[in-house]
Amino acid sequence: MKYFPHTAEDIQQMLDVVGVKSLDELYAEVPEELKLHRELHLPEGKSEIEVRQIIGELAEQNKRLVPFAGAGAYDHYTPSVIPYLAARSEFSTSYTPYQAEISQGTLQYIFEYQTMMADLTGMDLSNASMYDGATATAEAMMMCVAAAKKRNRVLVSATFNPAVLAVVRTYAHFHGVDLVEVPAKDGQTDRAALSALLAEDNVAGVLVCQPNYFGIVEDFTGLADECHAHKALLAINSVASTLGVLRTPGEWGADIAMGDAQSLGLPLSYGGPYIGYLCVKNALVRKMPGRLVGETVDADGKRAFVLTMQAREQHIRREKATSNICTAQGIMCLYVAIYLSLMGPEGLREVNDNSYAAAHLLHRLLTESGKFEEAFPGQPFLNEFTLRYKGTDGVDALRKRLAEAGFLAGVKAEGMDDCLILAATEQRTEKEIAQFAKIACS
Amino acid sequence: MNRTVYSPLIFELSKAGRKGYSLPASPCAEYKASQLPAHLLRSQAPSRLPEADELTVVRHYTNMSGNNFGVDTGFYPLGSCTMKYNPKINEELAALPGFTAVHPAQDAAYAQGALKLYDEVQRTLAEVAGLSRFTLNPYAGAHGELTGLMVIRTYHLQRGDTKRTKIIVPDSAHGTNPASAAVCGLKIVEVKSTPDGTVDVEDLKPLLGDDIAGMMMTNPNTLGIFERQIPEIARLVHECGGLMYYDGANLNPMLGVCRPGDMGFDVMHINLHKTFSTPHGGGGPGSGPVGVREGLEDYLPNPQVCFNEETKQYELRHNPKALGSVSPHLGNYGILVRAYAYLLTLGKDGIPMAGKLSVLNANYIKECLKDYYELPIDGLCKHEFVFDGLKAKYGGAHSDASHITTLQVAKRLLDYGFHAPTIYFPLLFHESMMIEPTETESKETLDAFIEVMKKIAQEALEQPELLQNAPHSTPVRRLDDVKAVKDAKFSF
Numbered sequence: 001m002k003y004f005p006h007t008a009e010d011i012q013q014m015l016d017v018v019g020v021k022s023l024d025e026l027y028a029e030v031p032e033e034l035k036l037h038r039e040l041h042l043p044e045g046k047s048e049i050e051v052r053q054i055i056g057e058l059a060e061q062n063k064r065l066v067p068f069a070g071a072g073a074y075d076h077y078t079p080s081v082i083p084y085l086a087a088r089s090e091f092s093t094s095y096t097p098y099q100a101e102i103s104q105g106t107l108q109y110i111f112e113y114q115t116m117m118a119d120l121t122g123m124d125l126s127n128a129s130m131y132d133g134a135t136a137t138a139e140a141m142m143m144c145v146a147a148a149k150k151r152n153r154v155l156v157s158a159t160f161n162p163a164v165l166a167v168v169r170t171y172a173h174f175h176g177v178d179l180v181e182v183p184a185k186d187g188q189t190d191r192a193a194l195s196a197l198l199a200e201d202n203v204a205g206v207l208v209c210q211p212n213y214f215g216i217v218e219d220f221t222g223l224a225d226e227c228h229a230h231k232a233l234l235a236i237n238s239v240a241s242t243l244g245v246l247r248t249p250g251e252w253g254a255d256i257a258m259g260d261a262q263s264l265g266l267p268l269s270y271g272g273p274y275i276g277y278l279c280v281k282n283a284l285v286r287k288m289p290g291r292l293v294g295e296t297v298d299a300d301g302k303r304a305f306v307l308t309m310q311a312r313e314q315h316i317r318r319e320k321a322t323s324n325i326c327t328a329q330g331i332m333c334l335y336v337a338i339y340l341s342l343m344g345p346e347g348l349r350e351v352n353d354n355s356y357a358a359a360h361l362l363h364r365l366l367t368e369s370g371k372f373e374e375a376f377p378g379q380p381f382l383n384e385f386t387l388r389y390k391g392t393d394g395v396d397a398l399r400k401r402l403a404e405a406g407f408l409a410g411v412k413a414e415g416m417d418d419c420l421i422l423a424a425t426e427q428r429t430e431k432e433i434a435q436f437a438k439i440a441c442s
Numbered sequence: 443m444n445r446t447v448y449s450p451l452i453f454e455l456s457k458a459g460r461k462g463y464s465l466p467a468s469p470c471a472e473y474k475a476s477q478l479p480a481h482l483l484r485s486q487a488p489s490r491l492p493e494a495d496e497l498t499v500v501r502h503y504t505n506m507s508g509n510n511f512g513v514d515t516g517f518y519p520l521g522s523c524t525m526k527y528n529p530k531i532n533e534e535l536a537a538l539p540g541f542t543a544v545h546p547a548q549d550a551a552y553a554q555g556a557l558k559l560y561d562e563v564q565r566t567l568a569e570v571a572g573l574s575r576f577t578l579n580p581y582a583g584a585h586g587e588l589t590g591l592m593v594i595r596t597y598h599l600q601r602g603d604t605k606r607t608k609i610i611v612p613d614s615a616h617g618t619n620p621a622s623a624a625v626c627g628l629k630i631v632e633v634k635s636t637p638d639g640t641v642d643v644e645d646l647k648p649l650l651g652d653d654i655a656g657m658m659m660t661n662p663n664t665l666g667i668f669e670r671q672i673p674e675i676a677r678l679v680h681e682c683g684g685l686m687y688y689d690g691a692n693l694n695p696m697l698g699v700c701r702p703g704d705m706g707f708d709v710m711h712i713n714l715h716k717t718f719s720t721p722h723g724g725g726g727p728g729s730g731p732v733g734v735r736e737g738l739e740d741y742l743p744n745p746q747v748c749f750n751e752e753t754k755q756y757e758l759r760h761n762p763k764a765l766g767s768v769s770p771h772l773g774n775y776g777i778l779v780r781a782y783a784y785l786l787t788l789g790k791d792g793i794p795m796a797g798k799l800s801v802l803n804a805n806y807i808k809e810c811l812k813d814y815y816e817l818p819i820d821g822l823c824k825h826e827f828v829f830d831g832l833k834a835k836y837g838g839a840h841s842d843a844s845h846i847t848t849l850q851v852a853k854r855l856l857d858y859g860f861h862a863p864t865i866y867f868p869l870l871f872h873e874s875m876m877i878e879p880t881e882t883e884s885k886e887t888l889d890a891f892i893e894v895m896k897k898i899a900q901e902a903l904e905q906p907e908l909l910q911n912a913p914h915s916t917p918v919r920r921l922d923d924v925k926a927v928k929d930a931k932f933s934f
Contacts, residue, residue, distance in 0.1 A: 341452045345491045
């Protein structure tokens with residue numbers, strides 16, 4: 001076995017040192033009735049050539065569709081530099097950077113990531129990342145409750161992606177959070193309903209998202225002041241890439257900014273690994289879950305980086321920790337840092353401009369045909385939008401027809417069976433857009 | 443590793459006007475994001491993002507990587523972390539476009555290969571664990587723990603048993619156990635260890651009652667000792683109506699020899715990044731599949747991957763009995779591809795052999811060093827063991843304030859090109875040093891480590907200042923942790 005270096009002679013010598021006769025005798029203290037006493041019902045070990053064939057065939061069984069879909073996962077381009085650098089085994093095979101003296105590489109890129117995410121969201125600081133946008137949103141919810149002390153109610157807008165909402169609802173159920181959904185009106189958070197709930201003065205936090213499930217860029221004017229007047233925190237979930245152009249959570253006055261940063265150069269990968277981000281105002285740093293890297297000096301006075309504020313974390317605080325999370329998203333954090341290093345502010349703007357253009361061109365072609373109409377007329381959108389399909393064959397048949405032609409035609413809007421949520425990125429060409437529209441409208 | 447630290451940050455290499463990307467022309471130049479209503483746009487571009495050309499970025503991160511230690515650079519005797527070799531074929535297969543380019547919204551009909559791989563991994567894990575079914579949706583070990591506890595609570599709640607709000611956790615447990623239980627809304631009841639480090643069954647008995655949801659354990663425990671009383675413990679917990687939870691952090695030594703399901707556990711998580719060779723990545727992405735015994739499958743989180751016997755197709759199912767969702771899609775899917783490659787490579791003979799050799803390696807180090815380091819619990823260990831610091835004759839008595847500490851030994855190890863063991867855990871001893879070599883390390887590597895550990899013991903006796911000021915030859919020296927908190931700075 002190529003991963004085991006032991007020769008028969010090595011094994012014998014080592015067994016002699018340990019003072020047992022066989023490998024099985026190393027388990028002498030395990031009660032016999034607990035042992036398996038049979039082979040595992042699994043195939044024989046395979047050679048690298050066979051493993052490559054088996055998994056290669058599975059990869060080929062997935063149809064390559066050109067995505068016109070978002071719903072939390074966006075087909076932005078991953079520059080070739082990123083996987084090339086992130087594959088360096090000094091990064092990928094290292095452990096969590098507890099031993100800071102030999103982990104400066106990991107700590108440096110996390111510090112860069114934290115700087116970039118704080119800048120992008122307009123917040124004071126970022127943690128070292130979370131699993132994904134959904135769990136980051138759930139953590140934000142629990143943070144609101146922990147910060148409020150005596151309040152247990154959190155409001156969440158119904159304009160969240162239902163798949164994210166399902167995760168948040170699950171955490172709320174088990175953590176004992178009174179999660180109340182604020183209904184949507186015309187595809188946006190119903191502000192009147194939200195105000196009425198806030199007026200009860202028992203709300204710890206409010207969770208909203210941007211752009212929302214339907215792709216609409218919501219107007220949060222006055223929302224932070226209203227939340228703060230009722231002693232509630234405001235947490236805004238944004239698609240990270242869009243913050244290159246959209247008003248930031250910081251500018252809206254949010255206390256917490258969270259979401260998924262898959263849109264910053266991570267491949268679609270059938271849903272993961274992605275990366276969640278969580279940024280806060282300074283006042284909330286001690287309530288923050290997850291790893292945090294800080295700057296310090298070494299014994300020679302040289303600048304260096306270290307995991308810090310660990311008194312919040314599970315390995316110190318056990319059940320009193322701010323969260324049970326004990327990893328960040330490591331290599332995905334490196335992906336984001338390299339992506340933003342390459343793109344810079346200008347590249348990020350261009351990505352957003354081109355995605356905006358691709359989406360608006362598609363929107364125009366589809367609505368002009370008369371086969372589609374806006375589900376929420378006149379609402380502003382960036383690169384994702386919701387249309388009602390007027391064809392008699394229905395949305396499912398339409399999506400199937402487009403899939404057969406090689407396109408992923410968005411997602412069916414949950415609870416609106418005749419509606420389709422479509423998205424486009426800078427990777428979609430004029431030709432693809434025209435072809436998609438032609439088939440969709442035929 | 444770099445002899446001296448590569449220290450610049452990308453922001454210090456930035457120059458206005460440089461760019462490291464190229465994009466095609468807009469598909470429709472008349473549209474620009476700035477056409478959105480002004481109050482929805484950010485007032486200025488992100489001012490701290492760097493501007494850098496491609497080579498600057500490539501050199502920056504290449505040089506930065508040299509500041510890091512990794513499994514490919516050297517040996518990690520890191521207890522409870524199972525830092526085994528990360529095979530390269532796994533990386534290559536996970537990067538196939540047939541996986542990476544699939545959008546999660548792609549219908550199951552067009553992702554049959556991806557779903558089949560998911561099901562193959564879950565079936566293999568179920569056989570290895572002696573359980574019925576696994577979900578691969580949890581993102582990490584701690585996330586798996588949380589998911590497993592949600593399964594346990596859902597089981598009780600759906601039977602109308604609402605009183606069970608407490609969970610028993612040994613005092614030697616990983617910190618994530620109580621933290622996950624707290625996030626799951628459970629109260630923690632701690633059970634004591636006996637002097638030999640195993641669960642004190644007599645201390646457990648009075649804790650059991652109709653308010654107990656279950657008990658979390660890892661076996662072997664955090665001292666690397668097999669809990670021989672596990673059948674009795676499982677019987678007691680089951681009799682009081684609770685379920686047994688297995689923390690899979692220490693699964694590696696039991697592979698193919700003794701399965702958690704056969705020990706009496708009902709629910710468990712596995713860390714694919716420990717036991718099944720996927721890279722730790724400097725702290726992620728991991729993967730924490732959760733398995734359950736027969737009768738609990740419905741409670742696993744949505745979406746559930748099922749094979750439809752009629753259509754012969756894999757499907758994604760939203761089961762109304764499920765605990766809810768812990769991830770929108772199928773977890774860290776790319777990590778599952780890596781684990782599958784490893785499971786296929788090892789097969790039915792390789793998997794048990796991995797466990798046995800990991801136990802051999804741990805016992806070998808223990809026997810070779812027990813005259814130099816204090817071994818509080820003698821006898822066979824499994825994949826790991828714990829020393830309680832240097833023996834007094836080398837490091838001084840623990841009661842002596844000037845004794846050589848475990849931290850000092852750990853930092854001195856870095857000078858010799860080894861990662862430190864897990865230190866000051868478990869909390870049962872003052873100077874814990876937890877050593878887990880894994881099966882992928884050769885006798886030569888172990889011998890070199892053993893020699894260095896002996897040399898450090900000698901240094902402790904003769905030149906203690908070498909340890910007190912260690913490390914000396916790492917890219918940076920001992921860091922000022924206090925300053926990092928006092929002058930908190932989290933961004934450039």
